[in-house]
Amino acid sequence: MWNYLPILQAAVDKIATTSAHPEDYIFIPFNEPDGGNWYPNWSTQKAQFLADWSAAYNTIQQVYASHGLGHAKIGGPGDSTWHADRTTDLLTYAKANNQLPDVFIWHELGTSNLGTFRGNVTQYRQILQNLGIADISVDITEYGMLRDMGVPGQLVQWLSMFEDEKVDAQTAYWNYAGNLNDNTSRNNGANGGWWMYKWYGDLAGSQTAKVTPPHLNVTDTLQGMAGVDTAKKKATVLLGGGSNNIALNVAGISTATFGTSVNVQVRQDRLNGTEGASLQPPVVLSTTATVVGGQISVTVPNSDRYSAYQVEITPATMAAQTAATDLVNTTEAENTTLTDATVYTQDPLRAWNTMASGGKDVGAFNKADSAATWTVNVPATGTYRLSVLAGANQNPGQHALFVDGAFNQLLKYSADLNWTYRGTTDATVNLTAGTHTLSVRASQDCTTVLPGADITLDRFDLYNITNGEQATYPAIDARLTGGATISTTGAASLSGSAGATFFASAAETGYYDVTTQFQTTGASTLGLSVNGRSVQLPAATTAGTWNATARVFLPQGVNELVVTAPNGAAATSITTIRGAAQKASDADTTNVYRALADTLPLAGTAVVQTVAAGSNGSPDTSGTVKDVGFIGNGAGNTLSIPRPTGFGAGDYQLVIAAANADKSNSINYNPQVISRFLNITETGAGTTTASFRHNYAWNSFWDKTIPLSLATSGGTLVLGNPTAFTPDINNVALAKFVAGTPTIAPGS
Template sequence: MARTLTALALALVTTAATVVTEATPAAAAGATLTVDVSRPFRPVTHAATGGLYGLAENNRPADSTLLPLRVNSLTQPAPGVGQRPNGQPPGGDSLLIAPQADRVGAGQYIRMPDIYPDFPYRWVSWNDWLAKVDTMVRARLAATTVTNVLAWELWNEPDYTWNTSAAGPFNEGWVRTYRAVRALDPLTPIVGPSTATYSRSWMQSFLTHARDTGTLPDIICWHELQNPDRIAADIADYRNLEASLGISPRRLSINEYAAPSEVDVPGRIASYVAKLERGGVESAHRAFWYEYGTMNGLVTGNSQPTGTWWLYKWYGDMAGNMVTTTTTSSGLDGFAAYDPTRKVVNVVFGNESGTNTVNLTGIGALGSSVRVTLLSTPSSGRFTAVSAPTVVSTTTRQVSDGRLSVSVPDMVATSAYQLLVEPVSGVPAYQQRYEAENASVFRAQRLTSSSASGGGYVGRIDNSGTPRTDSYVDFVVNVPSARTYTLTIGYANATGATATQGLAYNGGPWTTVSYPPTPSWGQFGATVSTTVSLRAGYNVIRLAKGSPYFSGGTGYAELDYIELT
């Protein structure tokens, strides 16, 4: 969040909200988190791994600290940024950081009012603002190798920063700005209204006016900066409001979350991520309170991981589907995923002290005996590096009727914990299969099919021709050694003719993948194979219908998974 802490306090007072001043919950110990592996609710997309002003222009933080997190998306300042957050020099220009964001598979929203230096923004005039809008959009259109722009964010926190006396009502200002952007760029989605808090009356007024003027945002956004317990009710209220106004369901983003007292506290962040995942948001970004170049405190100034980084690393390691978690406590909460290919259950939780319990159900596929590993990561703050999480215990446990109960003693409320449950016989030495629906998906669509590996796939990869419509899928993979791997791609192609896509990895040269026809769309089983020479550790593999320096594929193909062997 581009503001000082004093400004935050003023903003929250004006919205009559209660600020969370302590990260440690007051709930009593002895709570239970239940993880039902038999109830998946959506693919793993790492939706909440994002940041406001997460990247600085000089490739900070290092790619090596970002790739393990599978960064979903970012909100970055406008081209020609003037914003000086917390008194720092302007930084994070969306077009200048685009190459690094691209290298790690992250999309970005462009925050347009950050062309101004001050926060709250100082309004000049409509002529000044519209001239700036024109300059920003034209700069983006001229950047023909930038393809990871997800949306224009027309304004930021209008319930706090909009100068009604000088600029007129915000709803009318939204329409003028929307139409100015659309006159130049009819293709890039628009996100808003990006309010500081969720207010039903404020949102109803905005949506009604936007509906009636044909200026509804493609992505609805607001901020959750005070208390994660508000998230579920706010999202449910928004969905009810949307339906009552006859508005088709919009994509949702919470592109700032967590207060200053929370953002560097892993236990508290576990609660935020759990509730954001349950709410079905497309993206969520850590709020900006301090310095550029640290991914909002996930790494130190010299790119060393903090305690909170490890929570997001555990999140980044998730694959397959998010599965249902429920809690008996107002404190203890967590999120979990199940990878059916490796038979790995990955649970991340925290925000409670004392001895608590994680109950797992629906894990019969792992066998009658499982290996249970419990790790923890502390609240180290943003300046103290944590070289590795602490291994609390490794045990072998028996599963009864697909159930297992794990007691977690001596929890610290500010710490986060990871519970890994795997077959006692072990899992592959490295992840070999990567589901397309878990990857970074640009201008295509995640879909479901009973014949797809893991139940999901990516289809409608059907745009090409401009950096605003090119469709591609980025797989962030992790391999144990530098060598040549066989890359197998599961796909469907019902065009009746061979289709093609571009293949590149780590920004290298393009080759072409050919997909012979298959009987029908959404029916999988067919594969094609090629080879890729990867470096040890993390790599980004791109399959594209269109992308910079690739002239474009032919026909259409749906992607089920890739496999590296």
């Protein structure tokens, strides 16, 4: 304790002297002071804590005063749980000494807090009133348990509660750094939690509407929140946490805003594991309703307590999307026919568990006859994507996929944090119309267990992608800037600097046809920005309805698409598609240069390594997976990518399949993971730096897409880092950002 104040002083001084906005910081001098390592015994340590509060408070204020910055904002006490007695004592003392916190802070953790939080806030506000203290805003700086993170049906309960009480809150940080507290997946990806927060963020600008759930202040029950955006003519309800169909009654619908008939669209956001890649949540219900007495009723189809739903109500004059039909089968692993494997119940009341789809999963899948077998009914002959939700424990692994009793292909899983910290693995399968038997097995030959086969299986989803992976993002869901407005037809009216931002999710890295649908009253040219990079679209020469399409190389995961129209236009939607034509562009060597890292020029300590068995990396012609390690930690230790003919100056995407399992010594329950950095230097031009988050194992490779704007006609790309080691690299791909020439055609 003796050196805390000097450390506090130095930290605050750094903010005061180096931040461009020191007035925006809130300093929290104590974290969980009620914990065992601080002041757990209030009866004997209260006086010490109050004295220490004064010392910390005064130190912070003195630093700001010495720099002429005025009052420094201070938050506290930061208790690990709500304490009415400690709160009363601190506020009484702080008021008497003119040391009241600017923000009042405590934590809401555990499984019961969804039922007790509102009562705690009521008690807090009563304490303020009793002491004659003006309102001090609340910030819950840690909420939720491991079981809640990444789970839409859990997160919606927390968000509804905080929105209802109008307090700020931040999730607890339980695992690895680099994935927004378990609410994003791998590199650049969205899981179910990401979409839940995205939906919540989309309510910005709305007027909060009152929501009455069946049971208030009861843990793990149906809860929700709602907002009305009159400018967009859209009402949104976010709800989830129950396990039955939801009877939703909506009152107060203004016919002046919505008309007498409305579209009702429901999207489902499912639990898809922490490292699972979730695409745009599908429409599960699309219908119309007549407004009677300002009210409508709709039944939201639901049987999954871990899902959340977005219900959008818009005027019937706006275009409506139909319900998705691409998911043709979903089967829980525990409901398959199992051989030599064990079903485990993942009790949702265990706070330190990660949730499983359906509440159960299948493990002990580590013997030569271990298998999970199920039947699917395929509606049409075509191409299908099998997505397996599974957990690989700190190492990648493999399973054999059998179709109708015949070996089809190996499933290669990326490493995960543990058996229940799940991710998705996809495989493309050609199937004929009718019934088929699918089987995932730990052995290909029924004798030899595949490397890393001890993987937890959670759910199998089968999607029809015969016509390509397609998604449409309507303008009504775009985020508008610069004065953009939504018309009565649901189009975004753009002119000047106005823009509409869409968030498109790609199932895999590669070329997609990105089509912007828009209308003009005369000649006009749209601007399209993809992840901050401009794509030149052709002009519409006359008034009409148009589709402007560019074939753009997108990274797997979330992509930000911004549409502008300086001369005016009405953007109705953006559609993305990846199918056979787009994959052919991937394979066209005039568009994409690919190479295994071990075939590229090395320098210094960079060395080719044979990767441990079970890897998901790309093998060489002998079937051996290799990578290049010990790149960096010295300017001469490099891997080089010579640019082939035809890859001159211009915009590119560099895709690097990399592994990084670097960690430092443990400090607490959070693994001390290390991000590694890679410099890409174009010989004769500049350097781009990319970061690579920890991905659990040195033989597990994730694709990282790095945007490059190359300035020379053929300068070699040199990969390295003069001061630290880079990740290990299995393969690289240099892709032209846009393939071919964008086109424009009349739309419908």
